[in-house]
Structure formats: structure tokens, C-alpha cells
Amino acid sequence: MTVNIWTAADVARKVIDNKELFILDVRNADAFADWKIEGHKFNYLNIPYFELLDGVEEILPQIPTDIEILVVCAKEGSSIMVAELLAEAGLEVAYLEGGMKSWSMYIEPVKVGELSGGGELYQFVRLGKGCLSYMAVNEGEAAIIDAVRFTDVFIKFAEEKGVQIKHVFDTHLHADHISGGRHIASQTGAAYYLPSKDAEEVVFDFTPLTDDLTVKLGNSEIEVGALYSPGHTIGSTSFVIDKKYLLTGDILFIDSIGRPDLAGLADDWVRDLRQTLYSRYRSLAEDLIVLPAHFMIIEELNEDGTVGKRLGDLFVENHGLNVEDEEVFRSMVTDNLPPQPNSYEEIRHVNMGKVTPSNEEQTEMEIGPNRCAVR
Structure with a gap:
């Protein structure tokens, strides 16, 4: 049998198209437990590659023969070795080109509406x-909102659509991933907007993102309007686009709410977070479609691969929006939080412009799942 090579794009289609896949992950157990490729119909077996150096015979009974098999490791090398052993044993198998490193970087554009x-x-x-x-x-x-660091993805997409990037926004100073916002703006001549309250330590020029700021696209009535919504950070700002969509940044997710502790000010920001979720958002039209800056679990993806849900439905279903007692809410968002994002302090400094790590260093900073939510 020959060994097939799959790209991250190939795996992404399996996720979005809701296909079955068996993944043999040969990273160490702690790495697998912390972060893996998730799919609605994916099954997994985690065996560290060093346990397979003498052969794969012992694990063959655990590997199905009726669905596609993908071998995954951190950067590719170990998965190639294991995939070749499985192919020699008569299985049709593929490995992920670039490993989890490539999976971390891949971006799939999906039309929302x-x-x-x-x-x-x-x-x-x-x-x-x-x-x-x-x-x-x-x-x-x-207009671009919350761009990640892979600027070419957005610039090429705009070129394909025949549009000029005029406005680039960050809803807040991100701590779990490196923003590409100001770099896109510098490459395209667009204005770059950042909330002033999050930008006290930044070392580059920006346009202040203020409450009620509105920009229009073209000569039409399409508006991108800013709504001050602190709590995840003191400057966090949401956007209402075309009176249809509410882009919530890291304040409100589909199945959770934003954590207020990534700048070390959880106790100070809890009241802001509650006011945003229980007052500011409650005054908005419930038919708005919430589009967050992150998702936490694969179940939050809709059938078309998008992540979004009606605001009124979240008022009913999202546990973070249904805690009546303020002290219980405070405890929920300050006590027993999940681990903080990998290298989050360093990432904040990158997004402030204080340091400029290499591409390889940026990749290492971002490895692992996002942890912006209260779980």
C-alpha cells in the first residue's frame, strides 16, 4: 500500500462536510489530551510514536479497516514513519503534511450570509x-475584524473578490493569538482601529475605536457600528453589521462567555463583564446573529461550517447568560478557570508592538487550543 499525504485543507473539508475519519495521533499523551483535531464524526487512538518503534502489529486490532485513517504528529516526521509501517501491514493510510503545526495555522473562509x-x-x-x-x-x-496573523489569507481573498480593504478592526487586545490587523492595514493603506483603553502600552499608531463609531462600505446603507462592551478586556468592543450580525469578540461565545483574567484584572472587570452581558446585550434586537471571535468545541460549528447563533437563543441556552445571583456569577468567572492560553503574556506584548518574534517563534507561541472562555 502507498502512503497518502493530506493537507490541513483536506482535513478541514472532512470536518466541515461532517465526514467520518479515524485519527491515529502519535504525540505524547499529555499533548493529545490538551489539544487534538476535532471532527463531528472523528474517532481517535493515541499511541506515542516511541511505543511503535518496534512495529505496529500490536495496535492493528484497534485500527478500523472500513473508514479512512490519518496519522498525526506534532510536525510530520513521526507520522510518516508510523504511516509507512501501517501501509506495510496492508492498510491504506495517510499522514497530515506539516503535522499539528500546519493544522494550527490553517484557515477556511466560509460565507456567513x-x-x-x-x-x-x-x-x-x-x-x-x-x-x-x-x-x-x-x-x-x-472591512476586516479580528484578523489573525496570516495576512496573506485576507489580502488574497480581498483580491479575489475585487475589493479594497478600507478598514481593519481588532475588538480588543488579543492574548491567545497574534493579530494580523495592523500589518494588513500597513500593507493595504487601510485604517487600523483598536480600543484606546486596551492600547495604553502599544508602540504603534492606530485609529481609536470608540463607542458608536460607524463606518460604511461603499455608498450603500451597510454599516459597521461599534458597541463598547468591556469585560474580557477593559476596551472590548463589539460590532453590529448591517443591523443583522453582532460580532462579539471574546465577550460572548456560543456555549460560554469570555474570561476577564488575561490581563490580571479579573476582580476589577467582573462587573463590566456582567453589565455587558446582562444589560448592554439585553437591549439589542434578539434576532441579531451572534458571531464570536472564537469557538471552543466542535459542536459549536453549524452544518455549513460557520459558527453563529441567534442572540435570543443564546439568552435561553447559554449558561453564562443565566446566572441570576451576582456573587455566583463572580465566582464562576474568577474561580476555577481553565488554564490560561499558551504564552499569553508574550502574545499580548507582540500585539502591543513591543516585541517582534520570528515566524517560527510566533507559531510556537500559538500552539495549542484557545482558552478565552469561562468553561
Whole structure:
């Protein structure tokens, strides 16, 4: 049998198309437990590759023969070796090109819906990291919100759509991934917006992102309007696009709410978080579709691969929006939080412009799942 090579894009289609897949993950057990490739119909076997150096015979009974098999490791090398052993044993098998490193970086653009006057809204789904970025396009112009560091993905997509990037926003100073926002702006001549309250330590120029700031795309009525919504950070800002979509940054997710502790100020920001979720958002139209900056689990993906849900439904279903007692809420968002994101302090400094690590260093900083939510 020959060994097939799958790219991260190939695996992403399996996730989005809801296909079956068996993954043999040959990383160490702790790495697998912390972070793996998730799919609605994926099954897994985790055997560290060093346990397979003498052969794969003992694990063959645990490997199915009726669904596709993918071998995964951190950076590719170990999975090639194991895949070749499985092929020699008569199995048709593939390995993931670039390993989990490539999975962490892959981005899949998915259309969310139509905007007024022929406009469109796209969600850029970074499946391996749970990051969600956005691009609204209309009449030859585009606005980007919460872009990750892979600037070429957004610039090439805009070129394919025949639109000019005019506005680039970050909803807040990110701590779990490196923003590409200001770099896209510098490459395209777009304005880069960042909340001033999050930007006291940044060392580059930006346009202040203020409450009620509104920009229009083209000459139409499509508006991208800012809504101050602190709590995850003191400057966190949401956006209402075309009176249809609510982009919540890291304040509200589909199955959880944002954590207030990544700048070390959880106790100070709890009241802001509650006011945003239980007051500011409650005053908005319940038909708005919530589009967050992250997702935590694969079940949050819709059938078309997007992540989004009606605000009114979240008021009913999201546990973080249904804690009546303020002290219980405070305890929930300050006590027993999940581990903080990998290298989150260093990532904040990168996003402030204080340090400029190499691409390899940035990749290592971002490895692992996002942990922006209260779980």
C-alpha cells in the first residue's frame, strides 16, 4: 500500500462536510489530551510514536479497516514513519503534511450570509485554534475584524473578490493569538482601529475605536457600528453589521462567555463583564446573529461550517447568560478557570508592538487550543 499525504485543507473539508475519519495521533499523551483535531464524526487512538518503534502489529486490532485513517504528529516526521509501517501491514493510510503545526495555522473562509445591496459577510474559521475572523464586503470595499496573523489569507481573498480593504478592526487586545490587523492595514493603506483603553502600552499608531463609531462600505446603507462592551478586556468592543450580525469578540461565545483574567484584572472587570452581558446585550434586537471571535468545541460549528447563533437563543441556552445571583456569577468567572492560553503574556506584548518574534517563534507561541472562555 502507498502512503497518502493530506493537507490541513483536506482535513478541514472532512470536518466541515461532517465526514467520518479515524485519527491515529502519535504525540505524547499529555499533548493529545490538551489539544487534538476535532471532527463531528472523528474517532481517535493515541499511541506515542516511541511505543511503535518496534512495529505496529500490536495496535492493528484497534485500527478500523472500513473508514479512512490519518496519522498525526506534532510536525510530520513521526507520522510518516508510523504511516509507512501501517501501509506495510496492508492498510491504506495517510499522514497530515506539516503535522499539528500546519493544522494550527490553517484557515477556511466560509460565507456567513448576504448583506444589504449585494454585500456579503465571510467568516474565516481557524479550525485548529478556534479563532474566527471576519470580512464584510460591498461595492468594492471591505472591512476586516479580528484578523489573525496570516495576512496573506485576507489580502488574497480581498483580491479575489475585487475589493479594497478600507478598514481593519481588532475588538480588543488579543492574548491567545497574534493579530494580523495592523500589518494588513500597513500593507493595504487601510485604517487600523483598536480600543484606546486596551492600547495604553502599544508602540504603534492606530485609529481609536470608540463607542458608536460607524463606518460604511461603499455608498450603500451597510454599516459597521461599534458597541463598547468591556469585560474580557477593559476596551472590548463589539460590532453590529448591517443591523443583522453582532460580532462579539471574546465577550460572548456560543456555549460560554469570555474570561476577564488575561490581563490580571479579573476582580476589577467582573462587573463590566456582567453589565455587558446582562444589560448592554439585553437591549439589542434578539434576532441579531451572534458571531464570536472564537469557538471552543466542535459542536459549536453549524452544518455549513460557520459558527453563529441567534442572540435570543443564546439568552435561553447559554449558561453564562443565566446566572441570576451576582456573587455566583463572580465566582464562576474568577474561580476555577481553565488554564490560561499558551504564552499569553508574550502574545499580548507582540500585539502591543513591543516585541517582534520570528515566524517560527510566533507559531510556537500559538500552539495549542484557545482558552478565552469561562468553561
